[in-house]
Amino acid sequence: MKFKFLSGLSLICTLWPALAETSIKPQSAYLLPHAEKSVLTDLVRVSADMLVAAGERGHILLSSDGKSWQQSPTPLQSSLNSVYFVNPNHGWAVGHDASIIASTDGGKSWQLQQFLPELDKPLFDVFFTDEQHGFAVGAYGLFYRTKDGGQSWQQEFHAELANADDQAMLAELKDSDPEGYQAELSSVLPHINRVFANKERLVMVGEAGFWAVSTDGGTSWQRQPEFYNGSLFSVSQSAQNTLFAVGLRGNAFRSSDNGQSWQQIALSSPATLNSVVAADGLVWLFGNSGVIFKSQDDGQSFQLIPQTEGKAVLNGITVGKDLVLATEVGIKTVQQVVSQ
Known part of the structure; x- marks a missing residue:
């Protein structure tokens, strides 16, 4: 899961x-x-x-x-x-x-x-x-x-996922030009990159700072105000209910108030981040150029895990004390890095 x-x-x-x-x-x-x-x-x-x-x-x-x-x-x-x-x-x-x-x-x-x-x-x-x-x-x-x-x-x-200007344009087209309305729908909606679920709601993120939430299992969505104007590739939430979102050029963010406000996380690498995983009291960031960050304090600070092979890491999970990674050159294992 x-x-x-x-x-x-x-x-x-x-x-x-x-x-x-x-x-x-x-x-x-x-x-x-x-x-x-x-x-x-x-x-x-x-x-x-x-x-x-x-x-x-x-x-x-x-x-x-x-x-x-x-x-x-x-x-x-x-x-x-x-x-x-x-x-x-x-x-x-x-x-x-x-x-x-x-x-x-x-x-x-x-x-x-x-x-x-x-x-x-x-x-x-x-x-x-x-x-x-x-x-x-x-x-x-x-x-x-x-x-x-x-x-x-x-x-x-889901036209409600478009930005405010495009929603107004779509509303006008729907009445005046139904064919144009359907054509525009497929061009103005944002790329949706990732979905995350917790007990109360779904959160999804995408291009140009897009993020939206659903409280009815994904039947309907509410677009949220952007806190970053670049693409977001992953979103997750820790056991402490802290939200994390990561994206282009090493941009990473955390929210301790369920997304009402976001703070940028200072990282030592500008590599694009592909995934964020919060599990077992740790928060992991996986990115291009072999970048792996680990946090033991709910994302308030991150430690860079040194890698000798600078290949993109797309996702990862912990197996015992090891990290098992999905990368651009296949499965990789980083041993003895999982500890509090």
Whole structure:
């Protein structure tokens, strides 16, 4: 599992069956002898004894210990950007070609649920509240929802996610030029990069300082005032209810009042940050050029973990005293760095 007001302008369009809408047919991923050394973009813990990583060319990898990895067969070669398991059996992965694949056996096998290469837009993240209800998000406000475990997916256009000026323009177009309204919807909505859930609400972040919250499981969203004008790539929350958001050029922020105000975190590297993970009393930042930061005081200060190999780190989790990382050169382990 990942630890990632509906206005009158919202429009829902049914696009199922998505697999039948393209003349380009998906091809199964190649099973490679060293897939654990390929570009990997996400890594999650599914259960106490199972980790799942996802990455380029449709690769899905499984491990019980973070050391030995096996590739699972998948039905496509599209690069995957995110993987999410709602319980130890049921998981989904999303990526390029607006693709969605699903597993019901803990990641051992995967079924194709959506593949739209002619759309030419990637999905960046996926989240489920239970085995039946979930959504996937991506470029240009791409938003698909399912209420039946992914047997069908419906596209939604959440116009309330646009900025104030664009919302006013959309409201005018909706009455005067319905065709122009639908065309503009797909161009003015922001890229949505990551979703995070806590007990009370969902938070998602994206380009140009975009962030929004939902208190009804993602059915409706409320765009929040920007606290930074660059792209945000990840968001998380600590056990102390401190929110963290990270993005371009080493920009990192924390909020101790549920997002009402944000403070920039001073870091010793300007590398772009890809993920923030708050777990077990520690806060980790993972970024380009091999950058890893660790905080033991709820993000008030961060220590840079020295790395000899300056490859981008996309995500990471702790296994015992070690960090297991998804990087641009595959799985990497940093030993004996997890301590209070």
